[in-house]
Amino acid sequence: MNKLKILLVLALVVSMTFWVFGCGPQEEEEIDVNGEEMEEEDYLTPINGEEGPDEGAGDLFDSVYVTVTDSNVNLRSGPGTDYDVVGSVNAGDELEVEFFLNHWIKVRTQEGAEAFIAGWLTDENLPEPDEENLRNEEVEEVY
Numbered sequence: 001m002n003k004l005k006i007l008l009v010l011a012l013v014v015s016m017t018f019w020v021f022g023c024g025p026q027e028e029e030e031i032d033v034n035g036e037e038m039e040e041e042d043y044l045t046p047i048n049g050e051e052g053p054d055e056g057a058g059d060l061f062d063s064v065y066v067t068v069t070d071s072n073v074n075l076r077s078g079p080g081t082d083y084d085v086v087g088s089v090n091a092g093d094e095l096e097v098e099f100f101l102n103h104w105i106k107v108r109t110q111e112g113a114e115a116f117i118a119g120w121l122t123d124e125n126l127p128e129p130d131e132e133n134l135r136n137e138e139v140e141e142v143y
Contacts, residue, residue, distance in 0.1 A: 064097040066105060066122040075115035079104035086115050095122075103129040 068089045075087040079101050087109065089095065095107035095117065103126050104116045119126025 065094045066097055066107065066117075066119075066124050068093045068095065068117070068121060069123055070121040073117060073121045075107070075109070075113075075117055077115065079106070079116045083116065087113065089117070100124075100126070103127065 068091055071091045073089050074085045075089060076083040077086050089109070095105075095109060098106040098108055098114060100106075100119070101116075103119050105119045105122065105124065105126070106114065107117050108114050118128075120128040
């Protein structure tokens with residue numbers, strides 16, 4: 001008989017915990033704005049003609065592009081002038097940004113090739129490094 005009482009008390013405690021913290025079944029509530037009930041499809045539309053917070057905003061995962069500002073700019077295999085030249089681009093060319101690294105930008109060309117470009121030769125106007133940093137930047141792997 002004691003085991004049955006313990007099980008009943010335990011079941012009561014668990015169900016009360018769910019009820020107190022709102023984990024149990026809940027009734028749907030209607031949203032009342034200015035005394036008017038709204039239909040479910042109206043929840044996602046702007047109220048009083050106001051634009052929502054995401055109207056006109058870019059998607060979180062939209063690509064970022066930089067524009068080359070100098071003519072005949074080298075694309076390199078790594079972030080520094082010691083790395084091999086793997087191509088070149090001209091003023092006005094747009095390149096998709098993979099990531100920024102101090103003074104250098106890892107980009108993807110329109111053909112899909114990945115390379116590094118000097119950030120101070122793009123519309124990002126990254127500061128030109130001193131002689132020591134110009135040759136090689138440290139690249140840390142992130143795991």
